[in-house]
Amino acid sequence: MKRVLFLGRFAPPMHGAAKMNELYFTTLDQDKNFEVHKIKLNKYDSLKNIGKIDRAKIKGYFQTIKEFKKELKDFNPDIVYLEMAPKGLAFVKDSILVNIAKKKGKKVFIQFHAKGAKHSTKNFFLRQYYKKVFKNTKIILLSNILFDDIKRVAKKNQIKILPNGIEDEITDKEFEKIIKIRKNNKVPHLLFLSNMIESKGPIDALKVCNKLNKEGIDFECKFVGKFQDEEFRARFNKQLKNLKLEKKCKYLGPKYGEEKKKILEKTDFLVFPTKYSKECYPLVILEAFMYGIPTLSYNNGAIKNIIKKDYLGFVSKNNNWEELFDALNRLLKKKIDPKKIREEFKKRFLLVKSEKKLRKILK
Numbered sequence: 155m156k157r158v159l160f161l162g163r164f165a166p167p168m169h170g171a172a173k174m175n176e177l178y179f180t181t182l183d184q185d186k187n188f189e190v191h192k193i194k195l196n197k198y199d200s201l202k203n204i205g206k207i208d209r210a211k212i213k214g215y216f217q218t219i220k221e222f223k224k225e226l227k228d229f230n231p232d233i234v235y236l237e238m239a240p241k242g243l244a245f246v247k248d249s250i251l252v253n254i255a256k257k258k259g260k261k262v263f264i265q266f267h268a269k270g271a272k273h274s275t276k277n278f279f280l281r282q283y284y285k286k287v288f289k290n291t292k293i294i295l296l297s298n299i300l301f302d303d304i305k306r307v308a309k310k311n312q313i314k315i316l317p318n319g320i321e322d323e324i325t326d327k328e329f330e331k332i333i334k335i336r337k338n339n340k341v342p343h344l345l346f347l348s349n350m351i352e353s354k355g356p357i358d359a360l361k362v363c364n365k366l367n368k369e370g371i372d373f374e375c376k377f378v379g380k381f382q383d384e385e386f387r388a389r390f391n392k393q394l395k396n397l398k399l400e401k402k403c404k405y406l407g408p409k410y411g412e413e414k415k416k417i418l419e420k421t422d423f424l425v426f427p428t429k430y431s432k433e434c435y436p437l438v439i440l441e442a443f444m445y446g447i448p449t450l451s452y453n454n455g456a457i458k459n460i461i462k463k464d465y466l467g468f469v470s471k472n473n474n475w476e477e478l479f480d481a482l483n484r485l486l487k488k489k490i491d492p493k494k495i496r497e498e499f500k501k502r503f504l505l506v507k508s509e510k511k512l513r514k515i516l517k
Contacts, residue, residue: 219250427478451478
């Protein structure tokens with residue numbers, strides 16, 4: 155039995171990395187071949203606290219180091235699995251944990267759920283530090299595409315690929331009913347589903363909707379997610395009003411469980427024009443595919459590797475909302491086969507496939 159000490163960002167707050175960390179921890183915890191302990195690295199419970207420094211965080215970090223050293227001594231893990239920040243002060247903080255583990259002779263696996271090292275490693279001194287931190291470690295990436303972010307400071311033979319996967323929350327019988335529900339849509343139903351952060355693209359989604367409206371194309375669009383910034387909420391609402399889209403575009407707030415499921419059941423297209431600098435492998439696209447929903451997005455992170463077939467949607471290489479509109483306009487005139495999209499989901503994005511790869515990587 156292998157002992158694994160799992161360090162990562164866990165909910166709250168909930169975001170893609172936190173969700174995958176919880177799923178992977180549970181996978182190992184339920185496997186008789188592994189004994190696993192976890193340490194929650196994030197000492198905050200809201201997305202708005204990410205990237206900010208305060209006294210509570212500093213105190214929490216020193217508590218984490220103390221807890222980490224105690225686990226290294228008492229639990230004596232064979233493997234230290236660390237979900238690491240790719241840049242900034244967060245990287246430095248995580249790197250100290252890596253260095254402590256290596257000094258204790260532990261095998262270290264570094265998992266990246268975000269990107270950003272490429273810019274940092276342009277600096278000669280930072281580049282040398284990254285190389286020192288990564289030396290004698292294994293690095294887990296979500297896609298081969300993302301090696302570009304760390305190619306200055308890591309070697310190909312260090313890399314393991316572990317794409318995100320999610321649980322299939324509907325049966326094929328339920329999916330047949332969903333197809334029938336969707337056929338009753340009188341107009342195309344669009345959806346923006348993410349945290350309502352400017353870089354995730356809700357304003358660009360509004361621009362696509364505005365163009366549809368100007369072209370006389372009828373539609374409905376739902377915006378689902380949580381605002382983290384009141385200033386951006388005000389700007390979004392102002393844009394919605396200025397474009398006179400209040401009747402066609404509705405903000406529903408954050409939705410979970412059955413409420414979110416009901417929205418996905420009626421959705422024809424996911425519009426997700428994300429420019430988020432750390433974006434890698436968005437779970438929201440996998441959710442859309444589960445429900446047979448084609449997705450329109452920007453060429454960010456590994457998105458072009460996820461939406462790599464025409465029937466799955468469209469990726470704008472120029473990160474241009476007008477390109478998304480043109481693609482959507484074309485797709486509206488085509489017959490979309492939701493079954494084909496769902497089959498792609500089951501073939502490539504099921505959680506059990508990711509779990510199997512994780513166990514293989516750590517053995």
